[in-house]
Amino acid sequence: MADHDRKDIDDITGTETTQHEWDGIKELDTPLPKWWLYTFYGTIAWALVYTVLFPAWPLISSATAGVLGYSSRAEVHEAIAEHTAAQSIYTDRIAELSIDEVASDAELMQFAQAGGAAIFATYCSQCHGAGAAGVQASGYPNLLDDDWIWGGTRDAIEYTIRHGIRNELDYDARLSEMPRFGADEILGAEEIAAVADHVLSLSGQGEGNEDGAALFADNCAACHGKDGTGNHDLGAPNLADAIWLYGGSREKVIESIHYARAGVMPPWNEEARGASGLSDTEIKQVALYVHSLGGGVEAAPEE
Structure with a gap:
């Protein structure tokens, strides 16, 4: 019988060894505790049951659905739908009223500003900065001061957000063109x-x-x-x-x-952008938020 076929029992503990030895030190082949083995077998059994009941194995374009039909995405969509329905008491009123009428209602204004802040952080902060201070020398305006190229009333801000500036997506985008006095040799x-x-x-x-x-x-x-x-x-x-x-x-x-300068701002209305656009209510909300940052004016100056 070969040596590796013989059991090697440790003289002190009486436990079989693995027959591995380092500098005279032998490794005991101590059996795993029963509770540990049963737990391990239980996890294997649970994993098999889970893959049958719930989505588990990835496929090329999807995954196995599981016999229970559970979907975490569907659960999230349901939660969003419930949240949207709860907010409708405010969003429906904002949709019906003009932006100035919303501003005159303290409760609606509070809701609109909170929503507008979240919308700004998601869609506007990449250019105007998280604090809305813009980036001078890069053409991203500071929205905190009282200097407005296209007007700082609520209506003017809403129009700018809705249609953008010098873009090719919206026919109603704000448009102006400064002559290139040097490049076109108008002036020396x-x-x-x-x-x-x-x-x-x-x-x-x-x-x-x-x-x-x-x-x-x-x-x-x-x-x-x-x-x-x-x-x-x-x-x-x-x-x-x-x-x-x-x-x-x-x-x-x-x-x-x-x-000359010709900065471009995209339109944010759904007609121009499709699914990536903002709803009319969302545009009003972010316009009210921007106006409230400190630089907006209440009304256009009288002629």
């Missing part, structure tokens, strides 16, 4: 520098430039106004408040005049 480099000096002087940055003022009057005032305070209807920014979307250094202002 020295003229652009003079205009930049004048523009900076409008907000108290620099002493100004007479030639730049004349060029501004001829080429820029039609949109930005004689005093440079902008025009919401045309999407022309206020140049006199020292708030700059793409940076306010002389170099950045010259760059803006030379190449």
